Amino acid sequence: DQQVKQNSPSLSVQEGRISILNCDYTNSMFDYFLWYKKYPAEGPTFLISISSIKDKNEDGRFTVFLNKSAKHLSLHIVPSQPGDSAVYFCAASRGSARQLTFGSGTQLTVLP
Amino acid sequence: GAVVSQHPSRVICKSGTSVKIECRSLDFQATTMFWYRQFPKQSLMLMATSNEGSKATYEQGVEKDKFLINHASLTLSTLTVTSAHPEDSSFYICSASSGLANVGETQYFGPGTRLLVL
Numbered sequence: 441d442q443q444v445k446q447n448s449p450s451l452s453v454q455e456g457r458i459s460i461l462n463c464d465y466t467n468s469m470f471d472y473f474l475w476y477k478k479y480p481a482e483g484p485t486f487l488i489s490i491s492s493i494k495d496k497n498e499d500g501r502f503t504v505f506l507n508k509s510a511k512h513l514s515l516h517i518v519p520s521q522p523g524d525s526a527v528y529f530c531a532a533s534r535g536s537a538r539q540l541t542f543g544s545g546t547q548l549t550v551l552p
Numbered sequence: 553g554a555v556v557s558q559h560p561s562r563v564i565c566k567s568g569t570s571v572k573i574e575c576r577s578l579d580f581q582a583t584t585m586f587w588y589r590q591f592p593k594q595s596l597m598l599m600a601t602s603n604e605g606s607k608a609t610y611e612q613g614v615e616k617d618k619f620l621i622n623h624a625s626l627t628l629s630t631l632t633v634t635s636a637h638p639e640d641s642s643f644y645i646c647s648a649s650s651g652l653a654n655v656g657e658t659q660y661f662g663p664g665t666r667l668l669v670l
Contacts, residue, residue: 476661481664483558483647486658486659539586539598540598544595
């Protein structure tokens with residue numbers, strides 16, 4: 441049972457345009473969500489997070505939106521840069537458990 | 553941001569041998585460390601959670617006698633793959649958290665260790 445889903449395995453975007461990465465979850469107990477970026481043969485790098493009490497969090501070019509009623513979150517990157525090309529994982533946790541449940545990742549390719 | 557290191561970054565071993573992977577938090581004290589495994593083109597799967605000074609908690613399906621975890625200090629956790637077999641070949645990643653907050657805690661990941669068992 442996959443509790444965190446990223447239905448798009450890949451996404452290609454032109455440099456300068458907006459990249460939108462989507463993530464859905466099924467467990468309503470999740471109350472904290474994170475996005476990680478991962479290059480091949482490296483560990484994930486934390487990008488941005490959002491608590492369930494918020495519906496938007498912004499950090500520079502990265503904005504995460506949370507729609508609790510739809511159990512959906514998205515990561516917006518604008519403007520997209522070639523260096524953003526990587527696999528993006530969304531992850532969720534609940535309460536004080538601290539364990540993260542990861543989605544399967546989306547490979548973002550930003551074309552110059 | 554917080555830095556987590558792993559050693560070695562890559563290891564090749566013969567079937568039946570044991571391999572130890574170290575995970576260190578370099579600039580903060582990690583009360584909790586997590587060990588993940590990632591197969592090609594798949595997500596990170598949590599193997600176990602280790603708290604400093606106590607026994608690790610393993611996820612369902614993970615053999616604790618095969619994957620020995622020791623979290624002896626606030627900056628070091630080790631994962632030992634005992635009697636490794638080719639099916640244990642994978643990318644192993646650790647993460648660490650400081651335990652300063654109960655909710656919304658960020659985990660910082662190491663760069664991973666590529667294990668190849670021949």
